[in-house]
Structure formats: C-alpha cells, structure tokens
Amino acid sequence: MKILITGCAGFIGHSVSKSFIGKKNSVVGIDNLNNYYSTKLKQDRLKDIDKEKRLKKSFFKFYRCELKNFQKTRSIFKKYKFDIVIHLAAQAGVRYSLENPRKYLESNVISFFNILELCKIFKVKHLIYASTSSVYGDNILPFSEKTNSDKPLQFYSATKKSNEVMSYAYSNLYKFKTTGLRFFTVYGPWGRPDMAYYKFTNLIKKNKTIPIHNNGKHKRDLTYISDIIQAINKIVKNKKSYIQRGNKVNSKIFNIGNSKTVKLIDIVNFLEKSLKMKAKKKFVNKQPGEMLDTLSNSKKLRNNFRLKFNTPFNKGMRSFFDWYMHYHK
Template sequence: MAILVTGAAGFIGHYTVKALLDRGEQVIGVDSLNDYYDPALKRARLDNIGENKAFTFVEGDIADGALAALPVTPTGIIHLAAQAGVRYSIDNPRAYAKANLTGHTEVLELARALQVKCVYASSSSVYGGNTKTPFSEEDRTDDPVSFYGATKKSDELLSQSYARLYGLPLVGLRFFTVYGPMGRPDMAYWMFTDKILKGEPIRIFNQGKMGRDFTYVDDIVTGVLAAYDRPLAVPDGMPTHRIYNLGNDNPEELMTLVTTIEDKLGLDAEKIFEPMQQGDVERTWADISRARSELGYDPKTGLEEGLDRFVHWFRDFYNR
C-alpha cells in the first residue's frame, strides 16, 4: 500500500510527503531535481523529509519514463510535478509542454493502468483574463494570459477526457499563490525578502496595484490530503472528475505583502514601480465554497503569521 507523490522534492510536494509519512503511509516520491531553480534547495527539502523506511525516492523525469520503473506499485497518486512559473513560460514554452502536458499524460496513463485515484495540481492561472471575482470553479477558463496557464487548463481537459473515457476518479486542485518556508525562489515574497536583506531595490509591477489570494502551504497540504481521502463528489451522470479552488478566500494587496515583509525584517525596501508584466493578472481571489462543503477545507493561516514563519526560516537557512 503506497501512495505515489510526483514532484516530491518540490515546495508543496515535500510537505505533502511529510504529512503522509506522519500519518503512517508508505510513500514513493519521484522528482527530476531539475535546475529551474537551485537544486540544492530541492535536496534540502528531501533532507527535511529525513530518513524513513516508509519513504522511497526515485530521481527521474515523469515525462521521460521515470514512472515505468517504480519499486512499488502505488495504490493512489498525488501528482504535483510540473514546470512552474508564469514568466518563464513566455520564453521557454517547450519546457511546459514536456513537463505539464507529456508528464501529466504519463501520470494519467499510469492511473489508467492501475485503476487508481489521482489528485493533481492545477493552478489559479487557468482563470487568465477573467475579471469577475472571486474566481469560481464554474467560471469560464478559456482565455489564458500565459502559456503556463494554458498548460494547466489543458491538464484539466485531459483529465476530464480520461474520467469520461475510462471512469478514473480524478481531482484537480487550483492552487492560489502558495507561500511558506522552503518555498520557491521565483515567487515575489521570496525575491522581496532576499533583495531587501541584500540592500537591493525591489521591482513592483502595475505600480503596486495588484492583489493575490496568498495561501499558506500547510493549508494547501490539508486540502490536498482531503481531496485524496474523501470520496469523489460529482453530480449524477457526470464524469468522475472534480475541480476545486484551494485558496485563502482573502486577497491581500501587493503593497501589504511588501510592508509586512519590511516589518518582519526591520528594514525598508527601495522600491521601483513598473508597469504590469506580460502574462500577469491584476488580482486573484478564490471562491472556496465548494472545497469547504465537499472537502471540509478551512484555511487557518493569515498572511502576517505565514510571512513571520517564512522570514524566520529564510534568515536561519541562509544565515542572514
């Protein structure tokens, strides 16, 4: 009895593995440890998981056959591996086609062969140019503003087809701006913290007139496990595929993020205000009523508490 977690050395993946191990599960983790950002951080996350006889790690690319050589046959899948990052996708679309399209198809094929449930990561980026807030799972998602968002929407469509064709139980989770200790260096909260500590200016886009539904990683992992554990809730006669928003239902202004980080560091940032970046959106906000009702999802961590934990970890990890 083993659960496969792809992207096990990733930000959300490593916390998910730890949570599964803490409750006594056997886990197979797969990760390519690619160099999109510092692989040393990914290895540090694996070290944070620690030695555990219930955890087996496989280094390999799911789009290049890594799933064909698993040491144990999984009884379920939590698929978190992906090429992340909106801005990187503008210049490197092939990386996203391989990881997010081919990789996702390989995971679906494994789920089909084993006839097991698969919970997978989607993204709030699928809402693209949507201006209605909060974002609901019922909203249209056919106007992506980034190639990354387009691949994540494609993953949902691929999953819908597999559910309809093969009756596979599939759950897609639209994550909203996940943050916390051991997070991703390409995220704004990380870059702001790093640059402020170095005495370097920070770039603030759209003149600071932006908002994000920042969601602390522990709350996200609770939602991931609930989606895996709970029976699939789909309307009668519909394919066995369900989508959920996992956010904080409390969008914060970008400048609130900046001032909170400044307060936690005890430093003022030099700020450079710039226009909106290509591929970005002005605001995200998750309607989480479906996840509350069907998954019991109830995020607990506010931005100030979450950033306090992140800044404490960051200064300790980098001895700064």
C-alpha cells in the first residue's frame, strides 16, 4: 500500500510511521517541523524513523511541507497517488489554543480542508484522521461516541469537531471512506514535552515548581502509545467497505482510550518515586477551557476490530520514564 502519514515528526506520527515501514508498504511522511515544542526532538524522531527504514530496507520518504500550502501538498499527492492517508498533523494542545487560535485555524481547519480536497481529487480510498476526546467537553463519564460532542470548551476542540463534520460531508459527496479517531490523552516514549507527564518530569528533575491544575483532582484516561499504534494498524488493514453501497455514508468515529482513569497527582507520585525526588507543588484552580475528567467507553472500537487495550499506567509510565532518562542523559 502507498500510505501518507502527516505529522510524521510528531509524537504519534513518529510511532505510526515506524509501524508501517516494511510490510511491503511505501510510506511517505509530511511535517512542517514547527517550533511549538523542541524541533530537535522532532528531528531526532525523523532520524529514528530513518534507522527503521534502513533496518527494514524499506521505502520511506520525508517531505518538509506546510499543509496549508495547497499547491505544494498537491504535488506530493500527485507524485504518489496514495491508497491511504493517516492525517495526524495538527496544532495540538488545549492551553495554547487560548493564546494563539489562528494557528489552529490554519493547521486544523484550512490544512484539513486541503487534505479532504486532495483525497477527493486523487481518489484516496481511506482517510484516517486524529480527533480528540476533548470534543466531549464537560459531559457525564464515560464518554461514548453517542455522547453529545457539540459543546467544545475551547477552540482546539472546536476545530477537531469541525474535522469530523467536514469528513462526513466529503464521504457523503465523494464516496471515500473516512475514519475519525478520538484519542484520549496519549503518552509514552518520544512523547510531547507540553503534556503534563513530560512537563512534570522535566520540572521535578530540575527541582522547579510544578503547577498542579484543579488542585490535582483532574482525572484523565491515559492511553499508551503502543495501544494506539495497534489500533491504527488494525483499522488500516480492514479494507472492507472502501466503496459505499446504496446511500450509506462511510464516515465513522471511534473513541481510542484505555477506559481507566489516572489522577493527575498519581503521575506526580510515580515521578517522585522514580526520580527519588520530592516535587515542589503549586496547587492551582482549574484553568479556562480545561475539562474536568475524561474516561472513554471504547467498546465500539474494541468490538469492531477485536482489540484489547490493556497497557497499565505503571507499565506505560515506566517505558516513558526509561526512554526519558536515556534520551535526556
């Protein structure tokens, strides 16, 4: 298969790219390598992908490309005629969307529209794209795909919700399959430095104060990166119903979450033990736009693709921590 992975230098994109290299696939990766967080980390992820490519003697080509640039992105689609597009590039982060909403408009709405147009023009069979658990806002737990998701608490979630409805319209009109994945707080090796588990590790290690939002009461459904990779691979392999029959629109949404919650303070406790250091904590109130708690009902995904999500928090955090200590040594 010819597969395009956007956001390949990102946390999830890096692992997804590695998982598709080999297996007789031709994999192309796009990323603009923006400086929302360390560009060195993004470059190192690309080097790690390159290592995998050489090991497997397989095809992987990286393009530094800004997805809001339609013509440049179009030339890549034209050259490769992809079967599958896994669209992970986006401006991520809830808090930053309050500071710089325009970045979200450009990367998550205009760029997403470009991807849809190019999937239409070049007859891509299946577009798989990243959505988020934050579309659920402050609903009652657990969140299932049937839970109302029309009241996002900030602009990041609003842009992701818009992706879901835009995809539905394109699936309906142009008859290609679209699958939206609502990720629940993904963590693991090669993670994102702006996310709590990574940020806390950095701060505690430097003996700096960590801000504990909502006084540590936040609960999050933390999903380990390998579980996400396993799910995406199963979804890609399922070639059923590329072509629509009758009036059925082939546009689906799935939750991807571990279906267990972890308290913010448990992450701090884990890190204190592992680093053998006491964290300097500053308890602060819930921040604007933050969700209270998240918990997924991921039965739809598990049943459709016979998946088991079972990486326990301690095991996943241990892998992250070991990687962190090695990478930042």
